[in-house]
Amino acid sequence: MTDYSQKYKMTPVVGWLLQDRGGMILLAILIAASILIPICSLLLPQSSAFHVPTWMVSLLGKYLCYALLALSVDLIWGFCGILSLGHGAFFALGGYAMGMYLMRQIGDRGVYGNPDLPDFMVFLNWTELPWYWYGFDMFWFAIVMAMFVPGLLAFVFGFLAFRSRVTGVYLSIITQAMTYALLLAFFRNDMGFGGNNGLTDFKDLLGYSLQSDGTRAGLFVASCVFLGLCYIVARGITQSRLGKVLIAIRDAESRVRFTGYRVEYYKLFVFTVSAVMAGIAGALYVPQVGIINPGEFAPALSIEIVIWVAVGGRGTLYGAVLGAFIVNYAKTFFTGVMPDFWLFFLGGLFIAVTLFLPKGVIGAVPAFGSANGQSFLSGVRKRLNAGGKA
Amino acid sequence: MSNVIANAPSNADTMTLEKEGAENGPAVMADAQRKSNRSETILYVDGVSVTFDGFRALNNLSFYVEPGELRAIIGPNGAGKTTMMDIITGKTRPDTGDVLFKSETDLTKMDEADIANLGIGRKFQKPTVFESHTVFDNLLLACSGGRGVFNALFHRLSGAEKARIDKTLTTIMLDDKRDEMAANLSHGQKQWLEIGMLLMQEPELLLVDEPVAGMTDSETEETAKLLRAIAKEYSVVVVEHDMEFVRDLDCKVTVLHEGSVLAEGRLDHVQKDPRVIEVYLGR
Ligand SMILES: Nc1ncnc2c1ncn2[C@@H]1O[C@H](COP(=O)(O)OP(=O)(O)OP(=O)(O)O)[C@@H](O)[C@H]1O
Ligand SMILES: [Mg+2]
Numbered sequence: 001m002t003d004y005s006q007k008y009k010m011t012p013v014v015g016w017l018l019q020d021r022g023g024m025i026l027l028a029i030l031i032a033a034s035i036l037i038p039i040c041s042l043l044l045p046q047s048s049a050f051h052v053p054t055w056m057v058s059l060l061g062k063y064l065c066y067a068l069l070a071l072s073v074d075l076i077w078g079f080c081g082i083l084s085l086g087h088g089a090f091f092a093l094g095g096y097a098m099g100m101y102l103m104r105q106i107g108d109r110g111v112y113g114n115p116d117l118p119d120f121m122v123f124l125n126w127t128e129l130p131w132y133w134y135g136f137d138m139f140w141f142a143i144v145m146a147m148f149v150p151g152l153l154a155f156v157f158g159f160l161a162f163r164s165r166v167t168g169v170y171l172s173i174i175t176q177a178m179t180y181a182l183l184l185a186f187f188r189n190d191m192g193f194g195g196n197n198g199l200t201d202f203k204d205l206l207g208y209s210l211q212s213d214g215t216r217a218g219l220f221v222a223s224c225v226f227l228g229l230c231y232i233v234a235r236g237i238t239q240s241r242l243g244k245v246l247i248a249i250r251d252a253e254s255r256v257r258f259t260g261y262r263v264e265y266y267k268l269f270v271f272t273v274s275a276v277m278a279g280i281a282g283a284l285y286v287p288q289v290g291i292i293n294p295g296e297f298a299p300a301l302s303i304e305i306v307i308w309v310a311v312g313g314r315g316t317l318y319g320a321v322l323g324a325f326i327v328n329y330a331k332t333f334f335t336g337v338m339p340d341f342w343l344f345f346l347g348g349l350f351i352a353v354t355l356f357l358p359k360g361v362i363g364a365v366p367a368f369g370s371a372n373g374q375s376f377l378s379g380v381r382k383r384l385n386a387g388g389k390a
Numbered sequence: 391m392s393n394v395i396a397n398a399p400s401n402a403d404t405m406t407l408e409k410e411g412a413e414n415g416p417a418v419m420a421d422a423q424r425k426s427n428r429s430e431t432i433l434y435v436d437g438v439s440v441t442f443d444g445f446r447a448l449n450n451l452s453f454y455v456e457p458g459e460l461r462a463i464i465g466p467n468g469a470g471k472t473t474m475m476d477i478i479t480g481k482t483r484p485d486t487g488d489v490l491f492k493s494e495t496d497l498t499k500m501d502e503a504d505i506a507n508l509g510i511g512r513k514f515q516k517p518t519v520f521e522s523h524t525v526f527d528n529l530l531l532a533c534s535g536g537r538g539v540f541n542a543l544f545h546r547l548s549g550a551e552k553a554r555i556d557k558t559l560t561t562i563m564l565d566d567k568r569d570e571m572a573a574n575l576s577h578g579q580k581q582w583l584e585i586g587m588l589l590m591q592e593p594e595l596l597l598v599d600e601p602v603a604g605m606t607d608s609e610t611e612e613t614a615k616l617l618r619a620i621a622k623e624y625s626v627v628v629v630e631h632d633m634e635f636v637r638d639l640d641c642k643v644t645v646l647h648e649g650s651v652l653a654e655g656r657l658d659h660v661q662k663d664p665r666v667i668e669v670y671l672g673r
Pocket of ligand 2: 472515
């Protein structure tokens with residue numbers, strides 16, 4: 001293999017990106033999609049065979065947000081062995097930050113016509129905006145908060161958990177508890193986030209109507225861009241020496257400690273970065289689906305994210321993106337055709353993947369197969385044989 | 391030494407001490423011996439006891455390692471050898487006792503990472519390397535130098551580091567496995583790789599737990615050679631069951647039994663000790 005990192009000494013980023021075949025394909029697809037989809041949606045007439053309807057643009061945009069969320073989970077689970085079953089919480093917090101901005105944008109166009117207070121507050125007979133809603137009338141502030149709040153929560157949570165050396169299944173359980181606690185908190189009306197209805201009835205973003213085709217296409221492009229950027233950041237982390245330390249922690253944590261690394265700091269770093277990415281995904285998601293409510297904190301949703309990653313292929317980053325698309329497309333399909341079967345399908349899919357595709361769908365593609373050169377078929381054969389003997 | 395002098399009793403006191411010394415002379419002698427030991431040791435373990443759920447794994451364990459020394463520790467299964475290493479490297483805290491590095495640093499207050507960075511490297515009983523990294527990357531990760539998160543994020547391999555890794559690869563006889571995944575190494579090669587990782591840390595003291603377990607005879611011989619070479623530059627403590635190997639090391643031996651030192655000296659010497667024969671060698 002050509003050593004690109006030598007060839008591109010001046011631009012290391014280009015060097016390691018070129019070595020990452022799956023990443024190059026992903027970025028190429030994202031670039032192509034962010035050019036073609038808006039063209040097909042906005043410029044082609046509805047009668048054209050290539051016309052992409054707005055609902056599909058938004059659906060794809062939503063998948064992109066899920067893909068970013070899956071990427072953030074793969075970064076910690078695939079590369080550092082931190083199985084977070086609470087990442088939905090960071091996603092939802094990012095979503096709420098964006099939702100708060102969108103609520104303030106409604107201004108006096110709400111049902112009650114109050115220029116400062118969102119409808120649900122008027123309904124609760126509140127007279128003043130709570131202090132934590134200050135600043136959310138500014139877009140930049142909401143964006144910063146969409147990253148800062150999940151990041152801060154992850155930092156504090158991670159600091160306590162990693163310092164006490166909570167690992168494995170115990171960590172997974174407390175992440176579930178975290179998102180469940182937030183679910184209960186956000187359900188309460190007096191929290192000031194709209195209770196169980198959440199935030200909705202958004203009108204516009206930066207002055208552009210959320211209903212317009214142009215805004216939808218713009219949000220789609222933004223989702224592509226942020227997924228691409230976060231992918232590059234995540235790949236940058238994983239290919240660095242820090243990334244190697246993370247993998248070492250995943251495989252032999254105590255060895256890393258006895259080698260002199262402060263494992264808790266490394267975990268804290270990557271956990272926080274991952275939460276920030278989940279927050280960005282949430283912020284992009286809310287304007288495209290038009291609502292954020294406490295349901296996003298549901299523990300089951302956080303578990304689903306892990307399934308996306310497992311299906312796509314853990315520890316590859318692009319596999320997580322693929323997995324998010326596959327499972328969510330299947331979900332859209334099933335909930336349309338036979339909604340009752342979705343959960344059975346999801347469970348079955350998870351079991352099938354664990355048994356037959358331990359490296360996920362990506363691991364089954366020979367070109368992306370494992371570094372050990374084990375092909376998909378030989379893997380299946382091995383497993384079947386092992387099962388036969390057992 | 392200064393400690394000893396400062397605490398030295400005046401002449402008059404010495405007289406009385408000497409009189410009493412008729413009775414408890416050996417105790418006083420041992421105490422003085424201990425103090426002087428402490429002032430020139432790289433590792434000073436004194437009166438260490440640990441209890442796990444009522445079971446005394448270490449019982450008033452004391453021993454000292456001099457700078458540059460190669461020391462072998464033997465003892466039957468469950469004697470407390472690994473627990474002793476756990477204490478020294480900060481994995482387990484002792485209930486009582488002192489553990490000092492270079493006669494001054496109290497290791498019982500520090501954690502694993504601090505102790506590692508202080509200059510104490512440890513090889514586990516079960517060989518532990520980073521399986522999904524190449525041999526080269528295993529050594530790179532162990533390479534001494536910035537252990538900070540951001541240091542690691544922006545780290546770029548320097549020529550000096552590369553040279554050191556290559557040198558270590560030769561030392562541990564894994565030159566041709568440079569780009570091999572550590573998972574694909576044989577058991578013995580993993581042991582060597584782990585020793586190589588310790589060397590990359592540039593420690594002053596190496597603690598090596600059962601380095602030849604599961605090795606072929608020729609590998610065992612090579613390993614003895616390797617450790618003897620390493621012992622020329624570093625202080626090394628080796629735990630091992632294999633008597634041939636310990637004989638090959640040709641060094642002072644400490645026999646542990648039920649958490650304390652049973653005998654100490656040359657291998658021929660301890661092998662003649664009837665108590666040692668009874669609990670260990672005679673079986
Ligand atoms: N964390 C622990 N909890 C409970 N008991 C322990 C723990 N660690 C060690 N022990 C016990 O302490 C005793 C000493 O164990 P240790 O591993 O130090 O022995 P060893 O001399 O290294 O033996 P071996 O030659 O088998 O490696 C054993 O009886 C072991 O069961
Ligand atoms: Mg042991």
